Amino acid sequence: xxxxxxxxxxxxxxxxxxxxxxxxxxxxxxxxxxxxxxxxxxxxxxxxxxxxxxxxxxxxxxxxxxxxxxxxxxxxxxxxxxxxxxxxxxxxxxxxxxxxxxxxxxxxxxxxxxxxxxxxxxxxxxxxxxxxxxxxxxxxxxxxxxxxxxxxxxxxxxxxxxxxxxxxxxxxxxxxxxxxxxxxxxxxxxxxxxxxxxxxxxxxxxxxxxxxxxxxxxxxxxxxxxxxxxxxxxxxxxxxxxxxxxxxxxxxxxxxxxxxxxxxxxxxxxxxxxxxxxxxxxxxxxxxxxxxxxxxxxxxxxxxxxxxxxxxxxxxxxxxxxxxxxxxxxxxxxxxxxxxxxx
Numbered sequence: 014x015x016x017x018x019x020x021x022x023x024x025x026x027x028x029x030x031x032x033x034x035x036x037x038x039x040x041x042x043x044x045x046x047x048x049x050x051x052x053x054x055x056x057x058x059x060x061x062x063x064x065x066x067x068x069x070x071x072x073x074x075x076x077x078x079x080x081x082x083x084x085x086x087x088x089x090x091x092x093x094x095x096x097x098x099x100x101x102x103x104x105x106x107x108x109x110x111x112x113x114x115x116x117x118x119x120x121x122x123x124x125x126x127x128x129x130x131x132x133x134x135x136x137x138x139x140x141x142x143x144x145x146x147x148x149x150x151x152x153x154x155x156x157x158x159x160x161x162x163x164x165x166x167x168x169x170x171x172x173x174x175x176x177x178x179x180x181x182x183x184x185x186x187x188x189x190x191x192x193x194x195x196x197x198x199x200x201x202x203x204x205x206x207x208x209x210x211x212x213x214x215x216x217x218x219x220x221x222x223x224x225x226x227x228x229x230x231x232x233x234x235x236x237x238x239x240x241x242x243x244x245x246x247x248x249x250x251x252x253x254x255x256x257x258x259x260x261x262x263x264x265x266x267x268x269x270x271x272x273x274x275x276x277x278x279x280x281x282x283x284x285x286x287x288x289x290x291x292x293x294x295x296x297x298x299x300x301x302x303x304x305x306x307x308x309x310x311x312x313x314x315x316x317x318x319x320x321x322x323x324x325x326x327x328x329x330x331x332x333x334x335x336x337x338x339x340x341x342x343x344x345x346x347x348x349x350x351x352x353x354x355x356x
Contacts, residue, residue: 019044022069024062032056037226044070046276095137095240095284096144098171099355101344102331106317109144110284112239115275115314117246119289119305120321125329125348126288127158129321130242132353133286134206135167137240140182143175148239148283149205149231151224155217155248159208168199170351205236214249214266221273228281239283241274246287247307264310271314287315328356 019030022044036055038044044052049063056063071078080088094108103109110116110133118126134152139145152159171179176189176198183201187194207227211217228238247267254263278285289311294302305311305318312318318335324345331344345356 022073023065024058024069025066029056029058037222037229039229041070041074042076043225043229043280045074045076046280091282093141093146093239093282093284094144095133095146097132097346097353098136098144099344099346099353101355102346103144105331105333105339105342105344106319106336107339110286111316112146112282112284113278114316115271115278115285115287116317116319117287117289117305117311117315118319118321119291121291121303121323124321124323125346125353126321127156127244128163128348128353130158130244130286130288131160131163132167133240133242133284135164135171135202135352137284138179138202138205139171139175140178143178146239146284147236149207149236150240150242151227151238152206152208153211153217153220153224153241153243154208155211155243156245157210158244159210161203164203164206165199166350167352168202169195170349170354207238211249214253214270217243217249218266218270218273221270221277225273225277225280228277228283232281237283238281240286241277241283242286242288243274244288245290246270247290247311251290251306264308267307268310268314271311275314 019025019033020027025033033044033056038047038052038055044067047067049060049067052058052063052066053060093112095110096103097109118129120126130152134150136144137146137148137150140147173189180187180198183198185197185201187197189195209220209223211220224241231237250263250267254260274285274287277283289305289307291303292306294304316337317333320332320334322330322332324330327347327349329346329348331346333339333342347354347356
């Protein structure tokens, strides 16, 4: 949206419009879903003026009011599904990972959480007929887990028919049978994964804001952002806020961070995929003592919760723990050299 359009909002002049655009508030919709405090700090304006601007943006963007269930159903038809390329897992999730939702994947070390984030960074780039969303990925790396070599393995592990279609769609001359051609294709896949390493929790929160700017810039391009993944969401928060005395501050910051991620998913129709660490409950005498950290804040904010559990060898159990419209259940997958594969 052009910067001049913002000046039509009440209380927005050229200087305020510049500050809003520089901070990533470059559309009526992005302003409409902001809080007065957030807008006030960004544009150096009072709460009353910020409220007027937000109200004007909501009226211009036609958001913030009630709508019928039929309208909600029509809007939900725009939601995309990102396939795991594993039929059993896709059936469990009603077709795959949903856009405009936060999906949390948790499990102990070595369960395959980072394997899922890497595989989805590949799958999201595929055409819709192959279960992808035809878009780019943003990867916020807080545990030094991103490995381009693993992306290489997973691209080469795709079916030859999918690879042939990707060569054609990306206008790359080549064949899946030629190693040099495959290397060129892998480099193109890597070019559409935007990776940033988070050094601490404050930096991770800042990267969410940068991700919003990147998604805004790519929205009208051939490669819009369709996946935002954070691996791991809770690692820095867990390390920096220790003890009960800092629990309230940690949860407050985590809550804001999650809502920033959710807003990106809503505004740009992308999948938000986060991984989470676990803790063992020593008081548990029966059942699985493994519990996700993050408390009720994360439990309530995540739309879908998936528990990954180790099994024999390369086998992993994918368990759907919580979803608003799906029954709990389990699926089986294998973590192999070529990526995530069906049982």
